[in-house]
Each structure stands twice: as structure tokens, then as C-alpha cells.
Amino acid sequence: MRVGICGLGTVASGVFNLLERNAGEISRKTGTSIKVAQIGARRDHPDVNSGDTPVTRNLFDVVSNPDVDIVLELIGGTDTALELVKQAISHGKHVVTANKAMIALHGDELFSLAAEKGVQVRYEAAIAGGIPIVKAIREGLAGNEINWLAGIINGTSNFILTEMERPGLNLSFAAVLEEAQRLGYAEADPTFDVEGIDAAHKLTILSSIAFGIPLQFDAMFTEGISRITAEDIRYADELGYRIRHLGITRKSSHGIELRVHPTLIRKDEMLAQVSGVMNAVMVGSDAAGRTLYYGAGAGAGPTASSVVADIIDIVRNPTSSIPNLGFVPESLADLAICPIASISCPVYLKVLVQDRPGVMARLTSILGDHDISIESLIQKDAHGADAAIVMITDDAPEHAINEAMLEIQSLAAVRGEVMRIRVAELAE
DSSP states (O other), X not given: OEEEEEOOSHHHHHHHHHHHHTHHHHHHHHSSOOEEEEEEOSSOXXXXXXXXXXEESOXXXXXXXXXXXXXXXXXXXXXXXXXXXXXXXXXXXXXEEOOHHHHHHHHXXXXXXXXXXXXXXXXXXXXXXXXXXXXXXXXXXXXXXXXXXXXXOOHHHHHHHHHHTSTTTOOOHXXXXXXXXXXXXXXXXXXXXXXXXXXXXXXXXXXXXXXXXXXXXXXXXXXXXXXXXXXXXXXXXXXXXXXXXXXXXXXXXXXEEEEEEEEEEETTSGGGGOOTTEEEEXXXXXXXXXXXXXXXXXXXXXXXXXXXXXXXXXXXXXXXXXXXXXXXXXXXXXXXXXXXXXXXXXXXXXXXXXXXXXXXXHHHHHHHHTTOOEEEEEEEEOSTTEEEEEEEEOSEEHHHHHHHHHHHHTSTTEEEEEEEEEEOOOOO
């Protein structure tokens, strides 16, 4: 089987080297050899010795090359990459990609085109690096009804939050972000990572595989971590929680929840133990119960592992009938995506107030007026005559929390904005 690689960055170089290094093992597992027939790259990579493999600077030479059976789209972005994949499909070639944005935004169209041409589009590497989460949900849990899914699916955000947890350092978001950039864990412009866009692309795909719905990135609720402070980390710890940037999708009688935001998780939950740049996805299903998938979410080796696994699947079964999203296309359900205002969960609220009599009573009265009860509460001296009141509510509708926050915000004794972080309830 002959492969054409488009791009020669971190992932593509990892794929080329993995195919070379493990050629013998791959041949033993497939009964055939996998040869890189051509590389399309605008520049060379110092870690790749392409040897006698032809290299072209025109990426589209690869998709039109009759000696290429499988096109690896590893350039990223949603413009040139999308056109490359469309042309590859039109030439009757299978496609393997690590491009989560392209799949989240254009996957439905690409899967339809591929079905018409009788070729496969595989995308395991688009989500969670080396974790085979697509295969786990689409195939390993195929006999289950999936109820919910929650994942730490962006290593940059997880690194920042777990570094801010380090005892005694009182590190700010800005300071840890700078360290993440120095270490190469965060881009110069970290917006996609810290504001949740990268995780939202991945969760869009995971939700479609879990529930058999069309890809709907535009319906996603996304909130980043840039407002999280060292104090929030400390207060959450005191209340028995850790803060993680979670992607959560859940099926209810009202439709599908689809949301990425900072989340409090109880310390004894497995997801709360995930630190650094690692990723993890927990799935709740009816037969298997809760299952957890953990591993490196990025990097040359882990992501190349998933790309090569997709290549091997195609080699083993080039006429595979496994649906791209795990459900036959005509059975995809047109379920409503729940607006964030319609969800219900406990929340962490932090209110900075003037430390004077009656303030606490006024806060609890407002919450009570909206049928919001308090599960736990702490009060801390903050700045001078001010105090920080921190509470975890019982389960409450989002719209009620929003209304209560507006009333609290309007009190003369309240300083600054009320901080709200949702709390995860990971049921069976």
C-alpha cells in the first residue's frame, strides 16, 4: 500500500519515521508493506531523512499521483487542507487526517463525498493524540448506548491549570501561560487552546460519534480558562475539588448538551488526577458503565501512532463499511442541541464583598429567591476591608444562576464581577 504525505511538520515527520522504524512490525500485522510513495512539503524537516522518497513542493502533486493509494493530510487549517482532501477523494484515494477543525466544520460533507467514491476518511489522530478514542467509542463500545462523555482534551489548558495547583507557589494564569509558551506547550497566540476552541472542535466530533448526530460545531458553548485565578484553585481545593477544562456532552430528554468550560471535579474522580499535558476521556454507557481513556494528547510520537493505526485499518480492510461516525448516515438523529441556559448543574460562586453585617444574609436571600440552595460555603479575608465568599450550590438551572448573579452583582457591597465555575456530576 502506497502512502502520500502532505505536510512535513511535527506530526508528519513522526509518521514518516514511525513507518520507517516499525516497518517490520507493521508488515507482520498487515501481511503487506506500507511505502511512502511521495512527500508534499513546502520545506524539509530536520528530523526526516527522506532518502529516495520523492519530495514535491506542490502539495497537490501528491493527491493526483497515481502511485498514491492513501493521502495523509497533515498540514492543518481549513482552506488548503479541505481542498486537498476533496481532490484526494475525487481521485479515488483514501484519506487519513489529524485535522480536528476540518472534520468538525466540514466532516459531514467529506464523509458524504467519500461514500460516493467508495473510499475512507479516517481521523483518529484528530482527537487526543495517541489515545484511540474514536475506535474505543465507535467500535469498542458499539453495543452500548452512550449516556455522557467528559474529557480533558487540550493539553495546554490542562498544563496551565495543574501548574497553578502547585502548593505554595500562588502562580497566576499569565505566569503559567508564559512558562507553557517557553516549554513549547502553548503557541505564541494561545487563543485556540486557552479559550477552548481546540477542545470544542474535538468535542464536536466525539459527540457525533457518541450519539449519532450530525457535526454541529456552531452549536457548541465554549468558555476559556483565562479568568481562573490562583485563589479559585485554592478555594476549590479547600472545598474538595480540582479545576479542569472539560468538554462535556450528555444526552437528555431535552436533547444533547455540548459544552466546553472550566469545571470543578471532586478530587477523588479519576479525571481530577490527570495532570500536565496529558489527555483523558471518560465515557458513561449503559452496559460498560464508566470507562476512562488516558494518554498523551499531542506530540510527534503519540499522534503519529494514531495516524499509522488508521493507515493499518485501511490496509487491512480497504472496503470497510464502518460508518465514519459509527452510525449509518441515514440513521443520524436530528436531536436538538441544548442551549447552555437550559442545562442544570451545581456551580461554584465567588463573590468579593465589603465585610460588613447583613451581606451574607442578602446573598443567601437572593439565592433562595431563585430556589438555589447552598451545599457548602467558606468565607475568606481578601483585600483590606473586603471578604471573599465562596460557595458550591446544589444542582440549579443555568437560567436561575444567571438571574441570581445579576442581582448579586448589583449590590452596593459587591466588588468586581461574580465568578461562576460549573461543577461536574459524572454519574454512572
